[in-house]
Amino acid sequence: MNAQSSPEIHPDKGWRIWWQLTRPHTLTAGFVPVILGTVLALGKTRIDLMLFAAMMVATLLIQAAANMFNEYYDFKRGLDNEHSVGIGGAIVRNGVKPKTVLHLALAFFGAAILFGAYICAESSWWIALIGSVCMLVAYLYTAGPFPISSTPLGELISGFFMGVIIILLSFFIQTKTITWPIVFVSIPIMILIGAIMLSNNIRDLDGDKANGRKTIAILLGRKGAIILLAVMFALSYLWMVGLVLFGVVTPWVLLVLVSAPKPVRAIKGFIGKSEPIQMLPAMKATAQTNTIFGLLLSISFLVDHFF
Template sequence: MSTVPNQDVKTSLNERDGFQVWWRLLRPHTLTAAFVPVFIGSMLAALEGSMHIGLFAAMLLASILIQAATNMFNEYFDYVRGLDNDQSVGIGGAIVRDGISPKKVKSLAYSFLGAATLLGVYICASSSWWIAFIGVICMIFGYLYTGGPYPIAYTPFGELTAGIFMGTVIIGISYYIQTLALHPKVLIISVPVAILIGAILLANNIRDRVGDAENGRHTLAILFGHEGSIRFLTTLYAIAYGLTLILIFLGILPIWSIITFLSLKKAIASVKGFLHKKQPIEMMPAMKATAQTNTIFGILLGLSLLLHLYLPVSL
């Protein structure tokens, strides 16, 4: 199926040709969801006096490669199923607007997974081969998110799956490869991050709700409706920030972690950005604010752990 790029959509989305076609294919705004968990897990390990820069770099790059590959599979399978067209927003658009071969996109995704596998071998050889088992599961779910006969992204479980694997699992692995141990507090601390990662997917599905419903998807946004989804997004934010505050008062997180609340402004902006909006392109700023909430929160949480390492302060 040949497509003709729609210049109006390309212009409104400020899409350019050349290198930026491949850059958009990576969906760079989502890659921070791969960086943040690795950073937090590694900083938690640093608090235990264990930090190997080589393992940190390998884990970070592998996580980013898997996330980018997942984005490419999303681009490929949505095109194959006829869900994307030259009017679609929130995608890289490499196939439907820039004429990149679907086969080339799929091959590139597999090559990214291959590179992540090689990094995984180094990580396992330097820590534990149990990581290989978990890593393979992560890759499988990355593929099944939009691939396979029953894509997870088309069900009400997309947000939960993304939150668990991109949040809790990655934080746990990042901590484990540094310390060769896994404490319950690490998993508890991962919950607010997992919730905010799930919120990114929810925001994406709010934006695409009408089109997804027409194409037979059954996401939470479709089940809740537009207004209900906004209320659910607000609830997720309340839980994430409320739990963070509780963890600080319980001493599980350092007092420095109060700086994560500087990201609350973006969370509020994301909720307001969805109110009274009907067109997907109108909701793009809200989608961006949701991703920025996770990025800023995660980076500030990691920095708070680093601050506690060098400037310990107790309540």
């Protein structure tokens, strides 16, 4: 097996093919915002668990579908092969027909729409408009003649929609309102989700550059992109400290500082590395930063609410 290939997954392994196709390491960008938005709503209302579950499933379906669209369109453009790192590999390594991946992604979108209809019926039909825009962005992230992922705006757009918008939607369907403190609290999650995308682009920098992409990592160069990633990590933590100092949130949120070793590990994991396979631990640490930071932030609001 090539040193840069993912672990071998054969068609007879069944569920593992489809699980890898969802790119589970990226799903933190789906479940963390929903959990945080719902916990924030707990301070204002009694949580509707059915709405929470529907929002969680719909968001994860859209995230997984976006990953499948990525798999399909990158294959169609000739960007992926059996040695590509960080992909599901269903098409190039497991022999799954490209159309099957595309149809599965569309089926996930269809299922998300059904859950979305329930959410709208129980909250507001304005959610349908916002949800439709989120799905369109998820599709256009890698589809169309000018994929968002190939531009310098990929990190900003993905972070905004998966971070800010999903948190606000999760809060709104429970409370029927939006407040500025919730917007402020969503900012570091937006930054950290953008950091996940940036870590992907740092890993793929050489291949993306050869294929004519213009990601922020390519424009800044590898060293500059790693510095930007470090700045994004630092800003996420400093933002929470600032919210405490300005009295927007309680000091309980400083619990997120416990997760600080993870981004340090991520940055160290990228420095001096040039081969994609060498950067996988750093990418994992970046995704874990969002997960741990988001869950600790959620726990801090739970503690503040009950105690």
